[in-house]
Amino acid sequence: GTFILLAADVAAMARGTSVGAAHPVVLTGETPKEEDPLAQKMVNDAAARIRAIAELRGRNADWAERAVRESITATAGEALELGIIEVVADSIPELLEKLEGYELPDGRTLHPAGLPVREIYMTLKDRLFSYLADPNLVYILLMLGLYGLIYEVFSPGIGLGLVMGGISLLLALLGLQVLPINLVGIGLILFGVLLMVLDAFTPTNGILTTGGVVSLIIGSFSLFDIQSPVIGLSWVTVVATVGTLTLILVFIISKGLLAQRQPARPLTSMAGLTGVAKGDLAPEGWVLVRGEYWRARCEGEPAKEGDEIVVLRKEGRRLIVRRHWRGH
Missing domain, CATH: 2.40.50.140 (Nucleic acid-binding proteins)
Known part of the structure; x- marks a missing residue:
């Protein structure tokens, strides 16, 4: 947010807000140790970039660099005094009023009074991607898709399993493109599903199903390469999803194949x-x-x-x- 504010032609803030704390962090929310060369590279690059932006817009470059290196912050009033922003306004109408006749450094003059205000909302595609950035939702969709296709294998004709399973699996694959994943985790999940399918055709007394569930659980916890527990996959989601879907699938398959496992009739x-x-x-x-x-x-x-x-x-x-x- 600090980078965007400093890069704007006109920087404005509302009372009660703050700006700063622009120290770089990784996707998982964790920060490497200061002595780590990767951390130093990230900080130096961000500091140089924000200083260049501030100098380009004629704003306080020293404060901008400290916001990256030291994570300092400033209130709206302080930002105005320090030369970080140009306007303090509590509403869009007030902002437009204060910008009337405002002259930019390149000589242009703003005349926003009377112009219509149009709000731009997230598109359906953007909202979908924002939901699919949640590993818990992507995981549930993946499991629903796999179990739905398994059910379809044991169900004659084309029905609910193929439709719901196919849609869920495609949405899950879409989400997997957004999130960092571990290929070994995907392999373990697919292997677990394969074991459960094979158990329906071989008399192992549930050994393959048990192995499949274990493989599913291990693969589930190693599926996403996210270390932070805040945005990572919850163990509650894994246990609840695998347990519920496995019980439902075992019940359906056992009922559907029970007759064919009876002793041969004359x-x-x-x-x-x-x-x-x-x-x-x-x-x-x-x-x-x-x-x-x-x-x-x-x-x-x-x-x-x-x-x-x-x-x-x-x-x-x-x-x-x-x-x-x-x-x-």
């Missing part, structure tokens, strides 16, 4: 049963038979979503079906 118990195609069978897809979802392959004419099918036989965990014609 062929006569399935052959001849009718059901409904829950997606286009061209030739493979999902069918619903007696309230249970099955992966199926259609023989003969492909069946479309909603068509009635009849079971011909069962091969492993897959049903062989054909389109059922009424009257046959």
Whole structure:
């Protein structure tokens, strides 16, 4: 803010405000030690830049440099006396009134009286980016996206999981471009998701799911390369998000695959049963038979979503079906 104020053609402040404390800090809010060469480089560069700006505008360059090196501040009245600003005004109308006839150092004269005042607000894109600069929100969107896509894998057809998961994942990727991230953290999160998916197809009694959750948690805490706890990812967000979504996903998948993990039934118990195609069978897809979802392959004419099918036989965990014609 001090840099912007000193760079303006006309510097103004309102009573009750202050300016200064322009010592450089890093993104995380922390400052390197003074003996650190990086800290000295940052301070020297900022001090030289603000002095050049102040000299260009004919303002107090010594005070400007001290504001960077010593973090000194000044009230509105003090800033006016020190030659840091030109005007003290408590409102925009008062500011415009005091600037009427004001002559700039380059010879131009201001006549703002009677001119319309237009306020410029943040655009929708700017507001979106400001929200996505929060690592907690980006993390929640990332988890919702990944879990939504996992749910879609086990759900026949294209539904809520793909829509919500896809949108959440894209927004999360947008936020990850703004924030400093650790590639190892992303790798651990993706690996944890992979383990949870594999556990749905292999009889490990939850070992892969447990490993997946552990990998998710470790990856979550190492995802963002931000050391400050003020703006970093909260552990409460990690535990609540991973725990809640994992419980929901395990419940849904276990219910959806419970029937297919039952002991094999005799062929006569399935052959001849009718059901409904829950997606286009061209030739493979999902069918619903007696309230249970099955992966199926259609023989003969492909069946479309909603068509009635009849079971011909069962091969492993897959049903062989054909389109059922009424009257046959």
